[in-house]
Amino acid sequence: MKYRKMGSLDWEVSALGFGCMRLPSRRFNRLRADAKESIRIIRRGIDLGINYIDTAWPYHFGESERIVGQALQDGYRERVHLVTKLPMFAVRRTEDFDRFLNAQMAKLQTDHLDAYLLHSMNRGQFEKVKRLGLMEKMEEAREQGRIRHMGFSFHDTLPVFTEIVDHYDWDLAQIQYNYMDTAIQATTDGLSYAHSKGIAVVVMEPLKGGRLADPPEEALEIMRSATHERSPVDWALQFLWNRPEVAVVLSGMGSQQMVDENCASADRSGIGSLSAQDEQVISRLAEVYRKRLLVPCTACRYCLPCPAGVNIPQNFAILNNVSMEDSRLQRWMARRGYKRLSGSKEELDKERANGNASLCVQCRQCVEKCPQEIDIPTELTKVHAILGRGAKIADHYEQR
Numbered sequence: 001m002k003y004r005k006m007g008s009l010d011w012e013v014s015a016l017g018f019g020c021m022r023l024p025s026r027r028f029n030r031l032r033a034d035a036k037e038s039i040r041i042i043r044r045g046i047d048l049g050i051n052y053i054d055t056a057w058p059y060h061f062g063e064s065e066r067i068v069g070q071a072l073q074d075g076y077r078e079r080v081h082l083v084t085k086l087p088m089f090a091v092r093r094t095e096d097f098d099r100f101l102n103a104q105m106a107k108l109q110t111d112h113l114d115a116y117l118l119h120s121m122n123r124g125q126f127e128k129v130k131r132l133g134l135m136e137k138m139e140e141a142r143e144q145g146r147i148r149h150m151g152f153s154f155h156d157t158l159p160v161f162t163e164i165v166d167h168y169d170w171d172l173a174q175i176q177y178n179y180m181d182t183a184i185q186a187t188t189d190g191l192s193y194a195h196s197k198g199i200a201v202v203v204m205e206p207l208k209g210g211r212l213a214d215p216p217e218e219a220l221e222i223m224r225s226a227t228h229e230r231s232p233v234d235w236a237l238q239f240l241w242n243r244p245e246v247a248v249v250l251s252g253m254g255s256q257q258m259v260d261e262n263c264a265s266a267d268r269s270g271i272g273s274l275s276a277q278d279e280q281v282i283s284r285l286a287e288v289y290r291k292r293l294l295v296p297c298t299a300c301r302y303c304l305p306c307p308a309g310v311n312i313p314q315n316f317a318i319l320n321n322v323s324m325e326d327s328r329l330q331r332w333m334a335r336r337g338y339k340r341l342s343g344s345k346e347e348l349d350k351e352r353a354n355g356n357a358s359l360c361v362q363c364r365q366c367v368e369k370c371p372q373e374i375d376i377p378t379e380l381t382k383v384h385a386i387l388g389r390g391a392k393i394a395d396h397y398e399q400r
């Protein structure tokens, strides 16, 4: 494992952090985490040198923190920097701060967090932080030793990002960044700005919700033309580690294979390790993806549950798969995924949302929960037109 500087903190942080949002799921209920297997692979990652563990209140519907707490027994807690986040979407009153923090420490079986982040900050949540005096609550918790360092995770635009960065002397900022998302969300300028202020920048969504791990043939051809042979995942990760502004890259790993491969990539990582030709390859890859990706969904599941039972990320994943595939056979197979979703209320699975886009009743409850600012009901209308009624992609999206 390679270790990196963590902003102004005196941490030697592993280049790779374990993001606990996409832990292995149970065989018969993919929404729920498989605790035993999750604990095994988290410990495997720590044994391979990972020393940064990231979780949050809503991950795996509240199970992630509990599982992480179990994984960090038997001496593992002392080997890592443990980070979780205040669920801003659920905070209504100032007192909620202590209620959540205490509950989270209990679930994580720890008497302190190495860092505590305000989760998914945007313009609205930032106003709430000021209105409820949450920075004062963070400081109080730090003085009491319950949290060691303070930060925020972010989903909004650059002006909001710089405003939040300037608001406080933060230790950490967690941003969405990957070779496709250099000009949206915090952007490269935001990354550089936070770094210039001594803030440790933690990168999430390095693979854009897994999308960059599964490239279309056109992108694979570009990768094959490069002088270095790398896997699609390795290209995406090395792009990030190449930058001095990035402290730690979080990967949501759901299997031992992912842990082993990502740790091997981290072993090969280094600032400035990519050649000019490598960087050109990455620019060309980004172009291919931008042209083909129709809905920028990262499968974070924050929008769920939908009261009408629509499996929102699954609908978007199927549409993106159809758009990404080159061969007619593969497109046909991707389209079949839509037929497997339920198109009527009567057939809905009560446990697992499995509704297709036609079930959306346009209530818009999901819209403000989406960190990617996707107009979900509008996009679902297009999904059903294309996948349910056979309309052409080009009739609904300019890219094609």
Ligand code: SF4
Pocket (backbone or CB within 6 Å): 305, 306, 307, 308, 309, 310, 312, 359, 360, 361, 362, 363, 364, 365, 366, 367, 376, 377, 380
């Ligand atoms: S707008 Fe549609 S997808 Fe969103 S919560 Fe309402 S019914 Fe579900």
Ligand code: SF4
Pocket (backbone or CB within 6 Å): 296, 297, 298, 299, 300, 301, 302, 303, 304, 312, 313, 316, 369, 370, 371, 372, 373, 374, 376
């Ligand atoms: S639609 Fe938005 S909130 Fe829902 S899974 Fe996709 S990115 Fe996440």
